[in-house]
Amino acid sequence: xxxxxxxxxxxxxxxxxxxxxxxxxxxxxxxxxxxxxxxxxxxxxxxxxxxxxxxxxxxxxxxxxxxxxxxxxxxxxxxxxxxxxxxxxxxxxxxxxxxxxxxxxxxxxxxxxxxxxxxxxxxxxxxxxxxxxxxxxxxxxxxxxxxxxxxxxxxxxxxxxxxxxxxxxxxxxxxxxxxxxxxxxxxxxxxxxxxxxxxxxxxxxxxxxxxxxxxxxxxxxxxxxxxxxxxxxxxxxxxxxxxxxxxxxxxxxxxxxxxxxxxxxxxxxxxxxxxxxxxxxxxxxxxxxxxxxxxxxxxxxxxxxxxxxxxxxxxxxxxxxxxxxxxxxxxxxxxxxxx
Numbered sequence: 427x428x429x430x431x432x433x434x435x436x437x438x439x440x441x442x443x444x445x446x447x448x449x450x451x452x453x454x455x456x457x458x459x460x461x462x463x464x465x466x467x468x469x470x471x472x473x474x475x476x477x478x479x480x481x482x483x484x485x486x487x488x489x490x491x492x493x494x495x496x497x498x499x500x501x502x503x504x505x506x507x508x509x510x511x512x513x514x515x516x517x518x519x520x521x522x523x524x525x526x527x528x529x530x531x532x533x534x535x536x537x538x539x540x541x542x543x544x545x546x547x548x549x550x551x552x553x554x555x556x557x558x559x560x561x562x563x564x565x566x567x568x569x570x571x572x573x574x575x576x577x578x579x580x581x582x583x584x585x586x587x588x589x590x591x592x593x594x595x596x597x598x599x600x601x602x603x604x605x606x607x608x609x610x611x612x613x614x615x616x617x618x619x620x621x622x623x624x625x626x627x628x629x630x631x632x633x634x635x636x637x638x639x640x641x642x643x644x645x646x647x648x649x650x651x652x653x654x655x656x657x658x659x660x661x662x663x664x665x666x667x668x669x670x671x672x673x674x675x676x677x678x679x680x681x682x683x684x685x686x687x688x689x690x691x692x693x694x695x696x697x698x699x700x701x702x703x704x705x706x707x708x709x710x711x712x713x714x715x716x717x718x719x720x721x722x723x724x725x726x727x728x729x730x731x732x733x734x735x736x737x738x739x740x741x742x743x744x745x746x747x748x749x750x751x752x753x754x755x756x757x758x759x760x761x762x763x764x765x
Contacts, residue, residue: 431462437750449478457724487711496688540681552639586645605655660726699752
């Protein structure tokens, strides 16, 4: 596995050397528990340079959707608290409460998890104010304009509110596995953007403006973690210990051409590389994070970068980097298996 990780890290090393990204950590894990990790570059460039390490905490951005929110919803299903095809109003009865015929009142947990709703991809909610409770109310009562199904942060904001209603705890106070946090120590974190809205380099607080305005954690973003935390999560899905067999089947089964419950499924040209088996799922995060699980091979890998530091407004080449990394991981793993 050591030789494998060295070769698989080559695309990330080249991106760091070329100044496309500040730093990166790559981790690989198999269903049997073999694990390897490689890292290089900087956790922060400005205002001071700090090197990245295996213990660096990254803003996982939209990996929150799968690692936290999808897992939490599926565990609530397993506990009999809800069913995937229940409408959200079973736990959020005040959703669009002034219009009993509103389309939002018919949305189900499954539809939101698989991004099969009419809701928009994103909305600059933070520009309407920063009181978390008022913003939650706004999300619930907003007359969302109808459109075709798209990958939508709003879907997962609603799921986050549902989790809060069922558990009686704000997301930021929810219990988390080791190596994950909604309140990380900033000194241990990779920096993200020099944010014009907040007027500072963001480090140890969520990069996503809407999640920040919602109190620091939302169903779509806010989770921080280390590479070993992400690999622990991936391994628990590969070996079946993290969720029930029905839940794991749900995250592996297509709900649309590209989407499963929570995840994206393999398709030609996707972010994980074309060498993935058809039984591969993955997800990415805006800050430069990603996770892929190839169930046919019993293999998972995660590439964590802070590609938005110090600005999102540069060409980091993150898509070709992710694809090249996936191709390298699989080619070297397959070669290793033949030896």
